[in-house]
Structures are given as C-alpha cells and as structure tokens.
Amino acid sequence: MDTTGQSNLDAIRDIRKIMERSSRFISLSGWSGIGAGLCAIIGAIVANRTMQQYYxxxxxxxxQCLVADLVLIASAVFVAALIVAFLFTYLKSRKDGVAxxxxxxxxxxxxxxxxxVAGGIxxxxxxxxxxxxxxxxSALVFYGLALVNGSKYTMGEVRYLGYAEIATGVISLFVISRGLYVWAFGFGxxxxxxxISMWWKYDRKTDQ
Amino acid sequence: MKNPIQHLNKIFDSRVRLGIMSALVVNPSVNFNELKELIEVTDGNLASHLKTLEENGYVKVEKGFIGRKTNTTYKITKAGEKAFKNHLDALEKMIRSIS
Incomplete structure (x- = not known):
C-alpha cells in the first residue's frame, strides 16, 4: 500500500481510538471481577455458617438477629467487593496512564x-x-439491569455479565429454598x- | 473519475485536530484537560489547534467555573459535525479506491 493509503488508515485508527477512549471507561480490570467474585463467595460461606448455627x-x-447478621454480612461483602474492584481498576488506569x-x-x-439505588431501596x-x-x-435482577445500562459506557462485554445476572435472578424465583447458592453463583x-475472560482478553499481555 | 482527495478537508490534516473532532463528535462536551489527556499534546499545541477549529466554526467554546477554577469546555457545532462526516466519507472512498 502506498503512503497516502497508510496515512489514511492511521487517521482512521486514531479517530476510532479517541472516540472509544473519550466515551467509554476502559480501565475496568479483569482482576476487579475476580476480586469481587471472591468476596461474594467468602461472604456466602460466612452467611451459610451463620444460618447453620441458627437452625x-x-x-x-x-x-431478627439472624436477619440483622445476614444484612451485615451482605453489606460488608458489598463494601469489600467495591473496594477490591476499585483498587484493581485504579492500578490499571495508572499503568495505562489514563485518568x-x-x-x-x-x-x-x-x-x-x-x-x-432503586433496587437497594x-x-x-x-x-x-x-x-x-x-x-x-431482586438483588440479582437489579444488579443485572445496572450492568446492562452501564455497559454502554465501559467495555461492551459487561452487557453479557448483566444478562447472565438477570437470568440468574429470574431462575432463582423458582428455587427460592436454594437462595444462598444462587446468590453465590450470581455474585461469585x-x-x-x-x-477471568476479561483478563484473558485484555490484561494478559500487559500483566506479563 | 473524480479525484477523491479534493473532498479531504485540509483542516483535518493535523492529527491533533482530527483527535479533537473525534472526541467532540461522540461527547456532548469535553473540557480542555480531558482533551489534552486523550490526544497527548502540550497545552500550547492543543490551544492553537482548538483556535483554528474555532475560527473555522467547527467548535464552540464555553468558559465556566468549577468553584474558583476556570473550566473551559468545547462543543462541536453543526457545521463541524457535517465537515467531520464529509471528511470520514472521503477517507472511506480513498481507501476503497486503493484496495
């Protein structure tokens, strides 16, 4: 290809890159997902033990004490997952040099x-x-809707995680007695x- | 056959100006610092290119404040959108004619 062809291709590549980078938040790290999932699974194990003790x-x-304990565990997991997810994403954005x-x-x-927030209320x-x-x-469905809604402003793959969360939430309506397992599956x-799949797709090369 | 190069907009020849337009076309408004980060240029360089685009009526400037700090934001104009779209069409035609 001649030089004008090459420079035109470069121009298009630049345009695409800047459109993507300016409209989407792309520093979301695969490790954030893994970390948040592990928090959820640890939380589910603790919750399971608490429920066993109660029964x-x-x-x-x-x-009422059981309910209060479970709410406390869920809140702690939520905060921990948020911190872990934020931390890995922060590290990735530092490495990529984007604010x-x-x-x-x-x-x-x-x-x-x-x-x-609507789901939380x-x-x-x-x-x-x-x-x-x-x-x-409810938690799974609202979380899934939040992901589908947010996916337009970050990596597009988040949408599929959202669909999976919504599907898991709907299925859980029919296996209510197994709620904690469904919860651990959905959030963990x-x-x-x-x-892991995001890490494989985007972070693998830069982490090595 | 018509020469497709004549439709390429001279103003968008510069990488920086092309970058500014790319960012503004997908965002309602972008401020100076965000543009600087996206396009990876110095303040002076970015300011002079923005000035050119402004003079051609492709972008409009809004000066505002966040607290006491000045916050200058840029928006694409209708004319800018049209010019940018024509430029992309011309690029597309050129690449088609080569391959």
Missing part, C-alpha cells in the same frame, strides 16, 4: 448507580416487610468467570 440452635433463637475520573467514568457511575423495604424470599432475585461465580 442448629433451639427453636427460640432470635430470627480514572473523567466524563466517561462519571457517566458509567451514574448509569449503574441509578438502577442499583426496594430490597430495604422488602426486609422491612419480611418478604425475604424475593430478596435474592459469574463475576469470576467474567473477570
């Missing part, structure tokens, strides 16, 4: 937080009213699978 105890054990806080990050945050009300059976599926296994 092994005598019939007068305090049910973590820009228009793209702001849009991503807004578009994922909106469904999450609904779940909080469910706890209040004692509709415990629906909490697992799916994140880890997603994280």
């Amino acid at each position: 092994d105890a005598d019939r007068n054990a305090c049910f 973590i806080w820009g228009t793209a990050a702001r849009r991503l945050l807004w578009n994922t937080m909106l469904p999450m 609904i779940i909080w009300k469910m706890l209040d009213l004692g509709y415990y059976e629906l909490i697992v599926s 296994v799916l994140h880890i699978v997603y994280g």
Whole structure:
C-alpha cells in the first residue's frame, strides 16, 4: 500500500481510538471481577455458617438477629467487593496512564448507580416487610439491569455479565429454598468467570 | 473519475485536530484537560489547534467555573459535525479506491 493509503488508515485508527477512549471507561480490570467474585463467595460461606448455627440452635433463637447478621454480612461483602474492584481498576488506569475520573467514568457511575439505588431501596423495604424470599432475585435482577445500562459506557462485554445476572435472578424465583447458592453463583461465580475472560482478553499481555 | 482527495478537508490534516473532532463528535462536551489527556499534546499545541477549529466554526467554546477554577469546555457545532462526516466519507472512498 502506498503512503497516502497508510496515512489514511492511521487517521482512521486514531479517530476510532479517541472516540472509544473519550466515551467509554476502559480501565475496568479483569482482576476487579475476580476480586469481587471472591468476596461474594467468602461472604456466602460466612452467611451459610451463620444460618447453620441458627437452625442448629433451639427453636427460640432470635430470627431478627439472624436477619440483622445476614444484612451485615451482605453489606460488608458489598463494601469489600467495591473496594477490591476499585483498587484493581485504579492500578490499571495508572499503568495505562489514563485518568480514572473523567466524563466517561462519571457517566458509567451514574448509569449503574441509578438502577442499583432503586433496587437497594426496594430490597430495604422488602426486609422491612419480611418478604425475604424475593430478596435474592431482586438483588440479582437489579444488579443485572445496572450492568446492562452501564455497559454502554465501559467495555461492551459487561452487557453479557448483566444478562447472565438477570437470568440468574429470574431462575432463582423458582428455587427460592436454594437462595444462598444462587446468590453465590450470581455474585461469585459469574463475576469470576467474567473477570477471568476479561483478563484473558485484555490484561494478559500487559500483566506479563 | 473524480479525484477523491479534493473532498479531504485540509483542516483535518493535523492529527491533533482530527483527535479533537473525534472526541467532540461522540461527547456532548469535553473540557480542555480531558482533551489534552486523550490526544497527548502540550497545552500550547492543543490551544492553537482548538483556535483554528474555532475560527473555522467547527467548535464552540464555553468558559465556566468549577468553584474558583476556570473550566473551559468545547462543543462541536453543526457545521463541524457535517465537515467531520464529509471528511470520514472521503477517507472511506480513498481507501476503497486503493484496495
């Protein structure tokens, strides 16, 4: 190819790169997914043990205390997962030399937080009213919707994780007694699978 | 046959100006520092290219404040969008004619 052809191709490559980088938050690290997934699985193991203890105890054990404990575990896992996910993404953005806080990050945050906050309020009300059976599926479905909504502003693959979370949430409606396992699958296994595949696709070369 | 090069916009010959237009066409507005980071140029270089685009009516400037710090944001104009699209079409035609 002659030199003008080459320079035109370079121009198009530049245009594409800048369009992508300016509209999407692309520093999301595969390790963030893996880390968040591991937090969720550890949380599920702790929650499982707490529930075992409750059911092994005598019939007068305090049910409200169990609920409070589980909410505490879930909140701790949420915060831990958020910190871990943020940390790896921060490290990646430092390595790539892109600012973590820009228009793209702001849009991503807004578009994922909106469904999450709405879902959070609904779940909080469910706890209040004692509709415990629906909490697992609500959490998964709202989280999945948040991911699908946010995927336009970050790596497109996040959309598929979102679909998987929504599907898991819907399926969980039909296996309510196995809620904790579905929870561990949705927030743990799916994140880890997603994280590994993203790491394989984007981070593998730079990490080595 | 018509020479496709004549449709290539001279103003977009520069890598920096092409970069500025690429960023503005997909975002409602972008501020100076974000542009600087995206395109990886010095302040002076970016400012002079922005000036050229502004003078040609392809971008408009809005000066504002965040707290006490000045925050200059840039937006693409209708004319800018059209010029950029024509430039992309011309690039596409040229590449087609070669391959």
